[in-house]
Amino acid sequence: MPLSASHDHSPNASEDRLCEACLGRMKSTGAWTFECPSCGFLLSTLTPGIGTEMDGLETLRRHNYERMFDRIEPMMPLKGARILEVGSARGWFLAAAKQRGALPQGIEPEAGNASLARAAGHRVDIGYFPDDLAADGLHDIIVFNDVFEHIPAPSQIVSKIEAQLSPGGLVVLNCPSSNGIFFRLAGALNSLGVSGPYERLWQKGYSSPHVSYFNPSNLQRLIERNSGLREAARFRLNSVARAGLWKRVKDSNTGIGGALMFAGIWCVSFVLAWLPPDIEVSIFRKREI
Numbered sequence: 001m002p003l004s005a006s007h008d009h010s011p012n013a014s015e016d017r018l019c020e021a022c023l024g025r026m027k028s029t030g031a032w033t034f035e036c037p038s039c040g041f042l043l044s045t046l047t048p049g050i051g052t053e054m055d056g057l058e059t060l061r062r063h064n065y066e067r068m069f070d071r072i073e074p075m076m077p078l079k080g081a082r083i084l085e086v087g088s089a090r091g092w093f094l095a096a097a098k099q100r101g102a103l104p105q106g107i108e109p110e111a112g113n114a115s116l117a118r119a120a121g122h123r124v125d126i127g128y129f130p131d132d133l134a135a136d137g138l139h140d141i142i143v144f145n146d147v148f149e150h151i152p153a154p155s156q157i158v159s160k161i162e163a164q165l166s167p168g169g170l171v172v173l174n175c176p177s178s179n180g181i182f183f184r185l186a187g188a189l190n191s192l193g194v195s196g197p198y199e200r201l202w203q204k205g206y207s208s209p210h211v212s213y214f215n216p217s218n219l220q221r222l223i224e225r226n227s228g229l230r231e232a233a234r235f236r237l238n239s240v241a242r243a244g245l246w247k248r249v250k251d252s253n254t255g256i257g258g259a260l261m262f263a264g265i266w267c268v269s270f271v272l273a274w275l276p277p278d279i280e281v282s283i284f285r286k287r288e289i
């Protein structure tokens with residue numbers, strides 16, 4: 001007697017996958033995506049990797065790092081603060097931290113990027129958090145800039161982050177949001193059969209695709225369910241800088257499609273501040289004792 005599809009026990013069967021955030025049962029939504037119907041957490045089966053394509057992003061990233069420090073500083077004095085950035089890439093965030101008087105260090109698995117950051121004078125361990133981190137004390141602030149969504153099984157790393165934090169320390173998670181206007185538009189296009197923008201937002205086909213797509217609510221649930229960390233702040237960042245936009249778009253879209261996408265994003269960029277943000281930062285605090 002043939003088994004029905006519901007008896008498929010392959011590793012990709014949705015019945016095998018529980019939500020990282022709320023432990024609900026994940027539902028298949030495509031060839032490589034799953035969604036939690038309860039909390040909206042999204043998961044892909046894309047293969048995690050290392051490295052990052054930064055072309056056209058430097059202006060935006062550096063601007064956003066300043067906005068982040070403007071928000072962090074009232075929560076914790078930055079002068080002398082021991083800051084660890086996980087996935088420190090070329091060291092742009094470390095440079096911004098140093099400018100604010102902090103004592104930053106990074107950990108980065110991609111050796112070429114780590115070397116660039118070291119050459120710029122930053123302290124960077126090569127490898128993965130927390131196993132390859134040189135053991136020399138706790139950190140006041142641990143930051144993940146566009147990194148947390150690349151980590152397989154994120155729920156399992158939360159207690160390890162908490163263990164590396166000093167009492168009262170902060171975890172800063174800067175992640176793309178599935179509530180964002182561009183993600184929603186891309187999702188709508190994807191359901192109509194136009195998959196390019198959706199695949200681009202997941203970084204499908206890139207060196208390090210997204211494994212998870214969070215929104216601030218299910219991210220809070222994931223962190224607080226797996227640790228004593230508690231959310232202390234949440235704010236939006238810009239996902240588009242008009243400077244560098246053309247370079248960013250033509251990287252993955254050529255010809256008339258790229259030109260149309262550039263024109264569309266350029267126009268939307270003027271009203272983005274009033275639309276659901278595609279990048280949100282969530283900050284969690286560890287208890288004092």
Ligand SMILES: [Zn+2]
Pocket residue numbers: 019020021022023024036037038039040041218
């Ligand atoms: Zn869920």
